Amino acid sequence: MIRTLAVKADGTLERDLPLEQLDRADISWYWVDFEAPSEDEAALLHNHFHFHPLAIEDCLHFLQRPKLDLYEGYQFYVLHSLNPDTLKTEELDLFVGDRYVVSFHFSRLNEIDSAWEAVSADAQSIQLGPMQVLYLVMDRIVDQYFPAMYNLEDRINELDDGTNRPHRVITRRLFRIRSDMLALRKTIVPTSEMLYRMLNMDFLKESKRYKLYFTDIYDHLLKLTAMIESNRELTSDMRDHYMSIKTDRMNSIMLTLTVFTVIFMPLTFIAGIYGMNFEYMPELKWRYGYFAVLGLMATVGVSMFIWFKKKGWLE
Amino acid sequence: MIRTLAVKADGTLERDLPLEQLDRADISWYWVDFEAPSEDEAALLHNHFHFHPLAIEDCLHFLQRPKLDLYEGYQFYVLHSLNPDTLKTEELDLFVGDRYVVSFHFSRLNEIDSAWEAVSADAQSIQLGPMQVLYLVMDRIVDQYFPAMYNLEDRINELDDGTNRPHRVITRRLFRIRSDMLALRKTIVPTSEMLYRMLNMDFLKESKRYKLYFTDIYDHLLKLTAMIESNRELTSDMRDHYMSIKTDRMNSIMLTLTVFTVIFMPLTFIAGIYGMNFEYMPELKWRYGYFAVLGLMATVGVSMFIWFKKKGWLE
Amino acid sequence: MIRTLAVKADGTLERDLPLEQLDRADISWYWVDFEAPSEDEAALLHNHFHFHPLAIEDCLHFLQRPKLDLYEGYQFYVLHSLNPDTLKTEELDLFVGDRYVVSFHFSRLNEIDSAWEAVSADAQSIQLGPMQVLYLVMDRIVDQYFPAMYNLEDRINELDDGTNRPHRVITRRLFRIRSDMLALRKTIVPTSEMLYRMLNMDFLKESKRYKLYFTDIYDHLLKLTAMIESNRELTSDMRDHYMSIKTDRMNSIMLTLTVFTVIFMPLTFIAGIYGMNFEYMPELKWRYGYFAVLGLMATVGVSMFIWFKKKGWLE
Amino acid sequence: MIRTLAVKADGTLERDLPLEQLDRADISWYWVDFEAPSEDEAALLHNHFHFHPLAIEDCLHFLQRPKLDLYEGYQFYVLHSLNPDTLKTEELDLFVGDRYVVSFHFSRLNEIDSAWEAVSADAQSIQLGPMQVLYLVMDRIVDQYFPAMYNLEDRINELDDGTNRPHRVITRRLFRIRSDMLALRKTIVPTSEMLYRMLNMDFLKESKRYKLYFTDIYDHLLKLTAMIESNRELTSDMRDHYMSIKTDRMNSIMLTLTVFTVIFMPLTFIAGIYGMNFEYMPELKWRYGYFAVLGLMATVGVSMFIWFKKKGWLE
Amino acid sequence: MIRTLAVKADGTLERDLPLEQLDRADISWYWVDFEAPSEDEAALLHNHFHFHPLAIEDCLHFLQRPKLDLYEGYQFYVLHSLNPDTLKTEELDLFVGDRYVVSFHFSRLNEIDSAWEAVSADAQSIQLGPMQVLYLVMDRIVDQYFPAMYNLEDRINELDDGTNRPHRVITRRLFRIRSDMLALRKTIVPTSEMLYRMLNMDFLKESKRYKLYFTDIYDHLLKLTAMIESNRELTSDMRDHYMSIKTDRMNSIMLTLTVFTVIFMPLTFIAGIYGMNFEYMPELKWRYGYFAVLGLMATVGVSMFIWFKKKGWLE
Ligand SMILES: [Mg+2]
Ligand SMILES: [Mg+2]
Ligand SMILES: [Mg+2]
Ligand SMILES: [Mg+2]
Ligand SMILES: [Mg+2]
Ligand SMILES: [Mg+2]
Ligand SMILES: [Mg+2]
Ligand SMILES: [Mg+2]
Ligand SMILES: [Mg+2]
Ligand SMILES: [Mg+2]
Ligand SMILES: [Mg+2]
Ligand SMILES: [Mg+2]
Ligand SMILES: [Mg+2]
Ligand SMILES: [Mg+2]
Ligand SMILES: [Mg+2]
Ligand SMILES: [Mg+2]
Ligand SMILES: [Mg+2]
Ligand SMILES: [Mg+2]
Ligand SMILES: [Mg+2]
Ligand SMILES: [Mg+2]
Ligand SMILES: [Mg+2]
Ligand SMILES: [Mg+2]
Ligand SMILES: [Mg+2]
Numbered sequence A, B, C, D, E: 001m002i003r004t005l006a007v008k009a010d011g012t013l014e015r016d017l018p019l020e021q022l023d024r025a026d027i028s029w030y031w032v033d034f035e036a037p038s039e040d041e042a043a044l045l046h047n048h049f050h051f052h053p054l055a056i057e058d059c060l061h062f063l064q065r066p067k068l069d070l071y072e073g074y075q076f077y078v079l080h081s082l083n084p085d086t087l088k089t090e091e092l093d094l095f096v097g098d099r100y101v102v103s104f105h106f107s108r109l110n111e112i113d114s115a116w117e118a119v120s121a122d123a124q125s126i127q128l129g130p131m132q133v134l135y136l137v138m139d140r141i142v143d144q145y146f147p148a149m150y151n152l153e154d155r156i157n158e159l160d161d162g163t164n165r166p167h168r169v170i171t172r173r174l175f176r177i178r179s180d181m182l183a184l185r186k187t188i189v190p191t192s193e194m195l196y197r198m199l200n201m202d203f204l205k206e207s208k209r210y211k212l213y214f215t216d217i218y219d220h221l222l223k224l225t226a227m228i229e230s231n232r233e234l235t236s237d238m239r240d241h242y243m244s245i246k247t248d249r250m251n252s253i254m255l256t257l258t259v260f261t262v263i264f265m266p267l268t269f270i271a272g273i274y275g276m277n278f279e280y281m282p283e284l285k286w287r288y289g290y291f292a293v294l295g296l297m298a299t300v301g302v303s304m305f306i307w308f309k310k311k312g313w314l315e
């Protein structure tokens, strides 16, 4: 689907003009949005707009990381729209020229719809032209990164809420959280590098006004990057912490096993001795042999217990 | 609540003038402090001062990391005031122009109150203007980072004081200390980056005087950053160290278990053999069968003991 | 084997001219490909082309990492062709001058053959000259890195597909995957550094056209580098995760062992006592002695069970 | 205590002049040393020398890391003198102007005494002025870092000398060594950064002569930094290595336990069966029942042994 | 021992001239080699050549890392010659002026001898002067780093050759290999930094010819650095891998122990019960009591077995 928005020199707006009419002299700038374009529509990138084959290739393939390329007469942006629930990313490509914006994406994007409405509704935006559209779209896209990040932080905090979850559940959740943070970082870091590059390029330096707006977006990306790094370290510490708790528990289990074994093994052995059937075992005939052996067993058991006590193994 | 402090050209001071009078010709500069402002008061940032919408947005939302933005005619600072006990941070926003400082914060801050008094009291400061206020506030804010850092170092040293704490307590405390250091770093590192940027920007380069003062604050932040990095490594080493001690202890426990099992299992088995009730077991009839078996048991037990000795398992 | 491709000023093509004729005035540029050259053929690098001895040395030895050297009158490229299945690399050396390309490699390379055909077939390419050949070859070589990378990612995903593989299999596969990623990185990172250097060198800066094409290759290499780093971290997390699961399982095994030992050891000991053969053991004569002891055993067993329950060891 | 050394234009030396006379025209430069100054003496920094309040604050407080500040008319250095045995640091502050050096420290420092003597004794040094004093002091201070570093390396080597120390001793020593290296790094790295900054600053660039001397000190600091980093990695490897040895030992212990248990448990069980007192147990009556059971036990025991052999558990 | 090589303006060579004659007008340049010099010979660095005291100090002491210092009129290089078998390093110091090279080393170095012969033999080299000597020596020294590196890689590959070595052997070898790599890195990284500095310094920039030759050496050092980093990571992965295998093995051992204990403990207990000697134990009188108990034991044993099966503990 293709839709167009043309802003006329007198500040009014015309919708859904055919592409051929967009270059009319009374139109000061226009925005063409390709949403899930058919093959014929996609071909217009080349046939009508004559964009560079490398940029068109980047539109049609899914490989791209967020980036900015400077072509003769227009800038080409690749952005990633993030679904905060699934953490899936959609690629959004933008061609930004002096008098036009062309946006290209394979599925419907809320960020584009919302920016489209904002431009349609706001008389002031209309005057500002393509860079304003770029800002509106990029701002909305980056704003969607925060719920995703907050969602991850909530999942981290939930792990630490005092509930006694089995360790294998915590282990698995930590692993999923860390994998999701890696995925999020793949989007945020290159976008941040792209903004840094924009802010230091000539075309923005001239325009003090836009520098402030894109710096605002860059702030958000810096904050997100710092949050990811910090949470990567925090979850790494949590993992080490839980591993340490497990080792403590293992120590406690082994200690119990050892105390029981060390106390009862000798006792059972003594009982075994007097359970033997030799004809000539003098002790068996003694009047108080049985009680003597019970006393011996008590002595051995208590000695072992004291030995453990002294070793500090019975906290 | 809004309060104002106006410094007149003759070096005297006028308090709590209404905002409208602050632009009087006899006033050389002024400071307006917004403390926990009502919505109407906050609206003055736009209605009276006409600050940039992006800066006002940053004031009203809590997302910001410490940073500096340069707007036309004023600088906009976001600082973090740290509570050294809870390690909670409060955002403080400062607009610094040629003739004014506007400070904005949602709760009462000791650092602001103390700087306010210092400016009121000190005739010399009064002459110096907005940059001096910025220095006084920033110096007080950064000075509060040290008790927080020392507190963390105390908690680290306490862990290592020779007392025999259970490992699970040490494990938990180390984890909390490391999490708190991560939180502290989130404030210190961006503040340090901000100072670095300030020290290399044109407006400071001109003024040799302020460069020295802000370099002094920057020194503190460098020191704090180095302390955090160093303590992160130290606590990481401590964690590894305690894990190593736990493993040693586990080895010791397992060894005890094994020595007892290996010595008594064969003995108990021998006793078991002669506890069997077969009618024809020649040994049972022997005169000294019982003593022979006791001797055999002693031999087996001692052999095992020697074997462990030779293996070096009985330190 | 040596083959040549000469492009004439009139845009036509002549194949397999002898080297001596390639400098004819009607030839605008030419490509000479050395595939698995004999020693005599390799000697032509020096005898006919008079390339620098250091560059020739780099051709003849296998040590080189991907790199670019600038010699008087020509550029010398070392590239690595990767076999996506075996991850083995083949070195490809390219001399790129104003009027010629010389490619040198010890085994047949699909990337060279495919570029050779593309140049032969495409009238437009023919006009473009040596830099176009460099782009065509480099683009094909870097494109081969992706199947290798995807192959590695498939192997990672396969590990996580829910099937219950023995841990020692997962352990071994993770190790192999990580080793292969290290090998891949040895090719990708220096190639990426080489492209970065190319894009910032004077000879490319002049030609806007080639800058875009080589930037496109550089994009791919940046993406690949990010994929490797991200997958190194992911597999590191997976390894930690599996180690954590193993520790959980060990805990579970030890717990089972301990529960059984702690419950049955005292019971077996009691049975041992009343299996002793002392003549005077009053309990043995009691009418309900046997049932009393069975009751005692039940009490001891149940107590131990309750004790474990209270310790939380029986989830 | 304050002492002074004044160098006169004619190359002679005058000692312990009062501060007021040091500005006499016949004195070309002078050195004032504050060693453990009284409060009145420390006040001279402000009252007599009029140093900047921030620099004086740095002298009087202990917080500083090694650093260099440039004030109007003088440089201010903070250095750390290291006690190679205790690894404790003492702060030394130096003010270096065109005609004077002022050194300030709270305890006696060998490095200062030695430099003081060198200047007093060496006619050539006397001609050279304040920068020469700075070099002499800094060189002596950095030279003291080496014995500290060598001492640490000796302690590392000692751990690896073939003696069989208990692991908990090695563990503890490694931890102490690593903590000490962290402490050492806190002094060496900022000093190195300070030298780097000096070598790239204008006042040194002019003087080729001093550049060489301070580069020599910087060399030492680079070497020390590399030694620390290398030894941090080495001790980290050692820790992993010892942990690995412990795990091997644990495996060996568990294996012994398991082999004995698995062999004797079934045997003891068989003995238990024929120890039962049932009236009707046909085997008990058999002529060779006892020997048959002994044979059965031998078979079971040997089978277990073979099973372990085949599993490769009996190296 | 001191030897000299003087190249005359007419392209001929004179050997072993006394130092005093080397400045003769007909000599275009010369090389003086100090091999294991006596104290008197070493004194010539100062007495005859008047080199800077700091450079002479660096010659006479062993502390230096590879580096380059620029003195007035000559460059001073510190290089490390590596013995590929022992990984011991020997320091080699070179003074390179416009008309001379002075090499200084405390033991015989093959690299020096070989370069000496090359210069003596090759008429072309003779024309080229001191920088050519520097190249010849440095090239030979860096070439010796490769056998050392290959040797380490062989030792790594050998660990992974399928032979079943005990883990404690692998553990120890990995540790030694990693320590040796650290030692190697101490030589390679500073040498690489030195080359990088050379290639970006003015004196080389002028001479296109030497830039190519030293770039060739720098290539080798970059390759070596990458090999070390890559092998450090590989061995780190191997260590983790072997640790993981050990844990698997521990799990397997513990499982065996647990299965036997859990199956036989209850059985042995039942046998113990009917081994008690109570006068009134009704079951003992039953005609098929013995067989009933055998059946009970079989049931218990099989139940345990099935329970383990269901838990998935019997792969
Ligand atoms: Mg695309
Ligand atoms: Mg936004
Ligand atoms: Mg903002
Ligand atoms: Mg915003
Ligand atoms: Mg910013
Ligand atoms: Mg960490
Ligand atoms: Mg705010
Ligand atoms: Mg302060
Ligand atoms: Mg200070
Ligand atoms: Mg201060
Ligand atoms: Mg500083
Ligand atoms: Mg560490
Ligand atoms: Mg080659
Ligand atoms: Mg491609
Ligand atoms: Mg592309
Ligand atoms: Mg492409
Ligand atoms: Mg790019
Ligand atoms: Mg990690
Ligand atoms: Mg990693
Ligand atoms: Mg001080
Ligand atoms: Mg020195
Ligand atoms: Mg030196
Ligand atoms: Mg020296």
Ligand SMILES: [Mg+2]
Pocket: D215, D219, E067, E068, E069
């Ligand atoms: Mg140096």
Ligand SMILES: [Mg+2]
Pocket: D233, D236, D237
């Ligand atoms: Mg390491």
Ligand SMILES: [Mg+2]
Pocket: E057, E058, E059, E060, E061, E062, E063, E064, E091, E093
């Ligand atoms: Mg030396």
Ligand SMILES: [Mg+2]
Pocket: E139, E140, E142, E143, E220
């Ligand atoms: Mg070489």
Ligand SMILES: [Mg+2]
Pocket: C054, C057, C058, E216, E219
């Ligand atoms: Mg080469």
Ligand SMILES: [Mg+2]
Pocket: C057, E216
């Ligand atoms: Mg070479």
Ligand SMILES: [Mg+2]
Pocket: C067, C068, E215, E219
């Ligand atoms: Mg290179």
Ligand SMILES: [Mg+2]
Pocket: E233, E236, E237
């Ligand atoms: Mg690793």
